Amino acid sequence: ETGVTQTPRHLVMGMTNKKSLKCEQHLGHNAMYWYKQSAKKPLELMFVYNFKEQTENNSVPSRFSPECPNSSHLFLHLHTLQPEDSALYLCASSQEWESSYEQYFGPGTRLTVT
Amino acid sequence: GQNIDQPTEMTATEGAIVQINCTYQTSGFNGLFWYQQHAGEAPTFLSYNVLDGLEEKGRFSSFLSRSKGYSYLLLKELQMKDSASYLCASMDSNYQLIWGAGTKLIIKP
Numbered sequence: 044e045t046g047v048t049q050t051p052r053h054l055v056m057g058m059t060n061k062k063s064l065k066c067e068q069h070l071g072h073n074a075m076y077w078y079k080q081s082a083k084k085p086l087e088l089m090f091v092y093n094f095k096e097q098t099e100n101n102s103v104p105s106r107f108s109p110e111c112p113n114s115s116h117l118f119l120h121l122h123t124l125q126p127e128d129s130a131l132y133l134c135a136s137s138q139e140w141e142s143s144y145e146q147y148f149g150p151g152t153r154l155t156v157t
Numbered sequence: 158g159q160n161i162d163q164p165t166e167m168t169a170t171e172g173a174i175v176q177i178n179c180t181y182q183t184s185g186f187n188g189l190f191w192y193q194q195h196a197g198e199a200p201t202f203l204s205y206n207v208l209d210g211l212e213e214k215g216r217f218s219s220f221l222s223r224s225k226g227y228s229y230l231l232l233k234e235l236q237m238k239d240s241a242s243y244l245c246a247s248m249d250s251n252y253q254l255i256w257g258a259g260t261k262l263i264i265k266p
Contacts, residue, residue, distance in 0.1 A: 148199035
């Protein structure tokens with residue numbers, strides 16, 4: 044595998060379910076990001092991890108819980124979501140945080156909350 | 158506040174040239190990025206400008222004017238595979254990317 048991978052690619056869950064999204068990067072990068080992409084809206088940065096430490100949490104509701112066990116893996120744990128949380132969730136990585144290096148994105152998880 | 162403006166949708170003809178504009182207002186500035194995103198796929202990096210002027214990379218060029226808070230992406234010799242959304246993003250003083258909503262480019266034969 045190369046680049047940034049995400050699983051699952053599609054997820055349908057009820058509001059009472061608990062699920063997790065997984066991201067893995069094979070680029071040797073030190074920074075990883077979670078974004079939310081809703082139709083016709085700008086990408087919203089959710090969380091940033093740098094060397095496994097969370098550095099940014101952009102006022103994300105607690106029903107989204109990130110986890111970064113090492114520099115290559117990033118998870119987003121989901122519980123008691125709302126229908127408005129339906130969106131494409133993108134993971135990205137970059138060489139360093141707080142730098143102008145470009146970000147490399149995974150293909151995303153299309154989440155539908157019913 | 159921080160804001161990025163770009164057109165929602167544009168249409169162009171195969172073989173032609175199209176210019177996608179982007180204006181930005183961010184707290185500080187550490188560069189302007191353009192990404193391409195095909196439907197159902199990941200955004201992929203196209204260009205980065207931090208100094209004024211034109212950067213050319215094959216059929217794609219990107220221009221920046223810092224004094225005007227303005228950038229454009231120029232696509233030449235359009236091909237059907239260029240049909241995609243083009244995302245403009247400005248990096249602010251905290252190195253956070255502030256994203257536009259994207260411009261959907263439709264190429265017609």
